[in-house]
Amino acid sequence: MNTIRVGVNGYGVIGKRVADAVLLQSDMDLVGVADIATDWRIKSAANRLPVFASTIEAQQAMRGADVPAQGVLDDLLAQCDVVVDTTPKDVAAGNLERYRALGVKAVLQGGESHSTTGHSFVAQANYASAIGRDSTRVVSCNTTSIVRILGALDAAGLLLRARGVLIRRATDPWESHLGGIMNTMVPEPTIPSHQGPDAQTVLPGLDVVTIAAKGAHTQTHSHYWTLQLTREATRDEVLDALRAAPRIAFIRMSDGLVALNSTVELMRDLGRPRGDMWEVAVWEDLVTVNGSEAYLAYQVYNEAIVVPETIDAIRALTGTVPDAATSIRLTDESLGMRQDFLTPAEEPDHDR
Numbered sequence: 001m002n003t004i005r006v007g008v009n010g011y012g013v014i015g016k017r018v019a020d021a022v023l024l025q026s027d028m029d030l031v032g033v034a035d036i037a038t039d040w041r042i043k044s045a046a047n048r049l050p051v052f053a054s055t056i057e058a059q060q061a062m063r064g065a066d067v068p069a070q071g072v073l074d075d076l077l078a079q080c081d082v083v084v085d086t087t088p089k090d091v092a093a094g095n096l097e098r099y100r101a102l103g104v105k106a107v108l109q110g111g112e113s114h115s116t117t118g119h120s121f122v123a124q125a126n127y128a129s130a131i132g133r134d135s136t137r138v139v140s141c142n143t144t145s146i147v148r149i150l151g152a153l154d155a156a157g158l159l160l161r162a163r164g165v166l167i168r169r170a171t172d173p174w175e176s177h178l179g180g181i182m183n184t185m186v187p188e189p190t191i192p193s194h195q196g197p198d199a200q201t202v203l204p205g206l207d208v209v210t211i212a213a214k215g216a217h218t219q220t221h222s223h224y225w226t227l228q229l230t231r232e233a234t235r236d237e238v239l240d241a242l243r244a245a246p247r248i249a250f251i252r253m254s255d256g257l258v259a260l261n262s263t264v265e266l267m268r269d270l271g272r273p274r275g276d277m278w279e280v281a282v283w284e285d286l287v288t289v290n291g292s293e294a295y296l297a298y299q300v301y302n303e304a305i306v307v308p309e310t311i312d313a314i315r316a317l318t319g320t321v322p323d324a325a326t327s328i329r330l331t332d333e334s335l336g337m338r339q340d341f342l343t344p345a346e347e348p349d350h351d352r
């Protein structure tokens, strides 16, 4: 298998996690990371990774701040097969033509619109259609979770339509001194909120409506769904459909995992890097089926969930791994992803 040379442009919440995940892949090399920041965020990276300045202005600023930049973005791109652009919303869209001109494949993130790349990615749903493309967009954290969960039920032939309420975190923890709401809830100004239609960019057949609001906390997102099934089903059938899909883990209230912060603390106790949870955590004991209606709730660790999808998107664009299942397995094993956090971890079966 060829080694894929990867660069990361934008070393923020998502970029730093993607860079660390790339380092764990035996079929990828991390060439370096680029940013315009000159403070602790990039200084801490420069101690362990090759750092590049994303702009000429940033190069000068890095010199002034004693950040040992190895060059500018074009110097990084010249050494890359794929760039993962994890800059803030709309910046990546402006970079795409530059990547194309240099023949570097690009993975963008959910802040960009679907039309920017014309392809939106969730590995379990549409890995194959990304193979050989010059770019794709890994959908946002909320949308990724929706596609994983509804896609699992759809694949099992169980889902007719889905209506969901999404409670979003106010801001990311690292920047909560700068903004974020307090002591209120803020509904998104339209119904449907954008996440349902966004999920349809990956799974066009989904009958899904989402309503979203921002909550006054920084502890991940949570979603609450009412699902119309295609037929009367048992609770076990719904659980089996979720178990059959990748990147979904069960948590239980009966284990004391009764709130968003409990799961966040569990991830820290498990020694996860940055306390990350890459899986969607479904409350198993809340899954309820009544005839042909099902109800469930799950937690989305917004800072981490798109990281495994991004790793798979890199493989899909380069075509080095032709099938989704193999790429998902490689990624999930490298990160140590789980279907249940409280049972002993299974040893990877390398013959599979």
Ligand SMILES: NC(=O)c1ccc[n+]([C@@H]2O[C@H](COP(=O)([O-])OP(=O)(O)OC[C@H]3O[C@@H](n4cnc5c(N)ncnc54)[C@H](O)[C@@H]3O)[C@@H](O)[C@H]2O)c1
Binding pocket: 009, 010, 011, 012, 013, 014, 015, 034, 035, 036, 037, 041, 054, 055, 086, 087, 088, 089, 091, 109, 110, 111, 112, 139, 140, 141, 172, 302, 303, 304, 306
């Ligand atoms: N934060 C999340 O929970 C989350 C989840 C899923 C997807 N996303 C998406 O991922 C993308 C990145 O979001 P984030 O939360 O990591 O942002 P962030 O603000 O944490 O990080 C962005 C980084 O890009 C750098 N940057 C700004 N302008 C730049 C430029 N012109 N060139 C190079 N670097 C530049 C910033 O200094 C910062 O380090 C967005 O599309 C966002 O919608 C974010």
